[in-house]
Amino acid sequence: MTPSLKFIWTICLSGLACFILLFIKIQWQTTDFVIQISSIHNNNYFSSSSSISDEKFITYLPHSGLHNQRIALINAMVLAKQLNRTLIMPELNMGRANYWRESKKLERQLSECPLRATINKAAVGHGTSCSGYSRYVPSTVSNVFDLSALAPLGIRVTQRYNMGLDYFERVYGASPSDMVYIRDSSRFSYRIYDHRNNTMDIKNFEQRIDIEDLQARSEKIMVFGSLFSSFRLALEKPEWVWLWDHLFTEVAFHHPTVIQQSLDIIGRLGGPGQFVSVHVRTGDGVFKHVMDQTFEQVRSRLSSNMDNNDLAVNDTTLSLDTLDSLESIQDPTGRLDACLRLQPLNPFISKTNSTLNPRLRLIYMATDAPDPRRTLHLLYTEFPCLFSLSDFPDVITNTLSATALSPFVEDQQPSRLGPLLFPLIDAEVASHGSAFVGTAKSTFSKYISYRNNRFLNFYPIPKEL
Numbered sequence: 255m256t257p258s259l260k261f262i263w264t265i266c267l268s269g270l271a272c273f274i275l276l277f278i279k280i281q282w283q284t285t286d287f288v289i290q291i292s293s294i295h296n297n298n299y300f301s302s303s304s305s306i307s308d309e310k311f312i313t314y315l316p317h318s319g320l321h322n323q324r325i326a327l328i329n330a331m332v333l334a335k336q337l338n339r340t341l342i343m344p345e346l347n348m349g350r351a352n353y354w355r356e357s358k359k360l361e362r363q364l365s366e367c368p369l370r371a372t373i374n375k376a377a378v379g380h381g382t383s384c385s386g387y388s389r390y391v392p393s394t395v396s397n398v399f400d401l402s403a404l405a406p407l408g409i410r411v412t413q414r415y416n417m418g419l420d421y422f423e424r425v426y427g428a429s430p431s432d433m434v435y436i437r438d439s440s441r442f443s444y445r446i447y448d449h450r451n452n453t454m455d456i457k458n459f460e461q462r463i464d465i466e467d468l469q470a471r472s473e474k475i476m477v478f479g480s481l482f483s484s485f486r487l488a489l490e491k492p493e494w495v496w497l498w499d500h501l502f503t504e505v506a507f508h509h510p511t512v513i514q515q516s517l518d519i520i521g522r523l524g525g526p527g528q529f530v531s532v533h534v535r536t537g538d539g540v541f542k543h544v545m546d547q548t549f550e551q552v553r554s555r556l557s558s559n560m561d562n563n564d565l566a567v568n569d570t571t572l573s574l575d576t577l578d579s580l581e582s583i584q585d586p587t588g589r590l591d592a593c594l595r596l597q598p599l600n601p602f603i604s605k606t607n608s609t610l611n612p613r614l615r616l617i618y619m620a621t622d623a624p625d626p627r628r629t630l631h632l633l634y635t636e637f638p639c640l641f642s643l644s645d646f647p648d649v650i651t652n653t654l655s656a657t658a659l660s661p662f663v664e665d666q667q668p669s670r671l672g673p674l675l676f677p678l679i680d681a682e683v684a685s686h687g688s689a690f691v692g693t694a695k696s697t698f699s700k701y702i703s704y705r706n707n708r709f710l711n712f713y714p715i716p717k718e719l
């Protein structure tokens with residue numbers, strides 16, 4: 255027995271040593287990262303780093319809202335893996351969306367407009383060549399997204415620190431012959447297929463590109479135009495389908511302020527899985543239309559689950575006393591306390607409170623509606639235990655006053671990034687519901703839905719809401 259014990263000790267000790275080495279390496283990399291960030295404005299920083307290596311790269315031009323940028327990023331990560339190239343991640347725009355433009359124009363806009371916007375707002379107004387960039391807020395990708403899933407998958411990424419036209423020459427020492435451009439002249443110009451025999455439909459794209467043709471290119475840097483759209487990649491092989499889904503689930507918003515503030519709200523809602531969540535998109539015309547549909551689904555989810563348990567309770571059995579006493583509490587904090595007292599103690603352990611009317615279920619609503627208690631008051635009347643971010647004013651204050659949110663905006667006072675984190679906090683809280691109902695066709699809802707599935711896989715919750 256002694257030798258095997260010795261063996262175990264050896265394993266443990268070498269494991270520990272590896273861990274320490276890894277830790278030191280991570281620390282070192284972190285420091286390195288900080289150095290890179292602090293020298294964003296130092297144009298010469300990278301010029302010496304262009305090494306003679308056979309490493310090859312891909313990159314693309316970002317545009318549109320945050321969720322669309324995220325989809326493009328995930329498409330690019332899958333391509334990086336398929337092509338065994340390092341992905342040069344362009345900056346993320348956390349602010350108002352810029353529009354898709356044909357590659358050459360978009361490339362020029364990205365190189366000039368964000369900077370111009372910080373100098374002179376009028377230079378990026380309507381009718382200028384920079385229209386659409388007045389509220390562009392760049393950030394590094396890792397500042398916003400959790401990229402820890404990439405390394406174990408063998409996906410290499412690096413951050414692009416500015417969008418200058420001479421970037422590849424300056425940083426990678428690339429000459430024109432080292433570059434290959436896959437430009438797009440329309441929003442849906444090319445769809446990329448994962449193998450030649452893939453017969454999936456081209457959908458609304460104009461041109462087909464096979465991955466084999468991209469793999470055959472030997473240029474050092476491959477620059478795509480737009481990579482946005484969930485349909486950009488025609489993936490048929492199970493490993494690529496899996497990869498896309500996996501990245502869509504794992505590459506999550508992980509900004510420290512987002513995590514802290516959403517944990518705060520989740521805790522006050524009784525903890526993860528103690529509430530139902532819903533995403534109600536009201537902003538655009540399209541979404542306004544589906545709002546009723548969303549709530550119809552919430553109603554049916556709430557009541558069908560009660561039915562399943564043979565606990566059908568209709569409005570006549572809803573204790574009027576309970577409702578009255580809840581409605582008399584105007585202050586959201588007091589209301590939340592009262593609602594929490596009605597909820598099942600812990601759905602992870604106990605069954606639903608059999609006397610709880612579905613209308614009294616605790617619900618967290620992520621929404622883009624301004625002042626939802628006023629604009630969506632009918633919903634609050636129907637569901638007295640409905641809460642949203644606006645009911646947590648201290649979270650809002652903390653988020654707004656969080657400092658040094660991004661190396662790109664740290665000199666901005668007040669921080670321009672702060673308010674842009676609200677949607678991310680909404681999404682994070684909603685991901686922790688025991689059930690989630692989203693708004694049809696919203697990419698924002700799709701994100702929450704994937705994250706909610708992930709959460710439920712980690713913490714299986716009894717079938718009822």
Ligand SMILES: Nc1nc2c(ncn2[C@@H]2O[C@H](COP(=O)(O)OP(=O)(O)O)[C@@H](O)[C@H]2O)c(=O)[nH]1
Binds near residue numbers: 537695696
């Ligand atoms: N605070 C907050 N903002 C939201 C919410 N839903 C949508 N928004 C805003 O609306 C934008 C949605 O645009 P996008 O990300 O392209 O998703 P989609 O239009 O729903 O597919 C988000 O970036 C937010 O600014 C929400 O639940 N809470």
Ligand SMILES: *[C@@H]1O[C@H](CO)[C@@H](O)[C@H](O)[C@H]1NC(C)=O
Binds near residue numbers: 308309310338
């Ligand atoms: C993938 O790229 C890396 C870095 O350039 C290289 O070292 C490696 O050999 C490549 N792998 C394959 C299978 O080509």
Ligand SMILES: *[C@@H]1O[C@H](CO)[C@@H](O)[C@H](O)[C@H]1NC(C)=O
Binds near residue numbers: 449450451
């Ligand atoms: C594509 O189809 C041809 C003919 O059916 C077959 O010989 C070939 O192996 C297939 N290639 C791939 C990558 O599936």
Ligand SMILES: *[C@@H]1O[C@H](CO)[C@@H](O)[C@H](O)[C@H]1NC(C)=O
Binds near residue numbers: 568
């Ligand atoms: C509601 O429940 C009560 C008591 O169980 C029953 O008498 C009544 O018919 C129900 N009403 C509806 C609309 O289902």
Ligand SMILES: *[C@@H]1O[C@H](CO)[C@@H](O)[C@H](O)[C@H]1NC(C)=O
Binds near residue numbers: 596599608609611
């Ligand atoms: C269940 O809900 C009722 C009100 O509907 C409440 O009186 C009771 O205390 C709750 N029970 C538990 C165990 O929370």
